[in-house]
Amino acid sequence: MSLPASVPLHKVKAEALVPFNHRRIGGRWLVSNDLGDHVFLTDAEFTTFVQAETRPGDPLHERLVAGNFLAGTVDVQTQAARWRKKKQYLFYGPTLHAFVLTHRCNHGCQYCHSSIVGMERTDTDMSIETAERAVDLAFQTTSPGVTIEFQGGEPLANWEVLQHVVEYARQKNALAGKALSFSLVTNLSLMDDDKLDYLLDRKVQLCTSLDGPADLHDKIRIYKNGSSHELVVGWMKKINDRYKAMGLDPNLYRVEALPTITRPALGRWRDVVDTYVSVGCRAVFLRKLDPFGFAARSAKTLGYSMDDFVQFYINAVEYILELNKQGTQVMERHAAIMLSKILADEEPNYLDLRTPGGACIGQIGYAPDGSIYSSDEGRFVAAMGDDMFKVGTVMDTYDRLMTNAQTRALVMAGLNDGQPDCVSCVYKPWCGQQVEYNYKTQGSLHGRMRDSVWCKKHKSIFDYLMAKLERADPEEMRIFERWTTHRVLDHFLQERSAL
């Protein structure tokens, strides 16, 4: 830990302090500890703090006690319980199970991560036998919850197996009694009324891609049978109307849509946000282009620097805040996740921002041929010809999958406490690693955070949000409070006894 030059080192009383990290934000020092507390200190306050010169009754002393920064005043039992609650994902196996039902797709999106093939290639579909074996494995997780996420290709192309997985998993859950839910990531082009009836009846959550206004979306998400944008927006409206007709709160229950930000979108943050607001979305998740699959190959035309993305992100969030101030309730999800950790002391278990990362112990990816990968990203790497993240097959036992040397290496590599730069980073309590990203962009599971674009993205967004918290504009703080109010979408949970 390097302290500011103004602090006389011989006067620092390290034994009186809880280990902390610090960083200059605005005109003050942001100080954080491993419990996830933070405080902003002026130069003088910082010096007083590290010299442990505060006394009970001083406002600064009380702030430091409340933030668990003074060693002698920490209630260890209470803080251990708090830590255990936030890290509860360490006490059980993977919750998210991504089923790649097929590699077939009828879109030709320029940034697609998957190894997609034409619609005639039914040989790339997952079979019923493989799907059943994958469900059997998923139910062996020690996690109290199981989310089966249907992915592709376009998963609706393998409709028979999708339905079979839903029925088979519901059947199994009659005995297992887990918190079971399903989600479907779809381009909606193969949706029809019968399929929608089934999916709504079986409470399958629907998630799609929407990259902004029609010209932007259709330019990137190429669909040779017409306008992908028109189709997506049309189905989103129809599905949202059906949720309303089912009596579900329209503030909570809507089709989830995600944009992928490409170079042509960089100057169009208003258009992207306005599109989401116009189709009734309450949240936008501004995702950077990934370094996997077609995205890697099309980087010359669609790619950009991390500085460009961060500028886009800040412009978009500023615009979102402006809309909120004018009465339109819409949030940016990445910011909401980070703020939930910082302000609400919650752990949303978002796999990209937890330590250890989500590889193997947070999620598993099941490919159509029965191969099992550390995650969705792990199978994207495989689609590029590298089986680094293949940890087994559906013929393995759960025990072997979770305890083999490869899985253990991936988990260990995803620890912030094992990263030279993260250990001294003020954002460590809320940040996380993705070993697949490190490997793809830097050739090593651990990566090097000092020149990592992963780190740059997170550090830049944390810096931006922390500057907001340091200023503490009352109106923005009220908006952030709304963004961090946790609402459970329990409609999508299957009944414990489904049959």
Ligand code: SF4
């Ligand atoms: S990845 Fe970067 S921002 Fe995150 S904890 Fe590590 S050094 Fe800090």
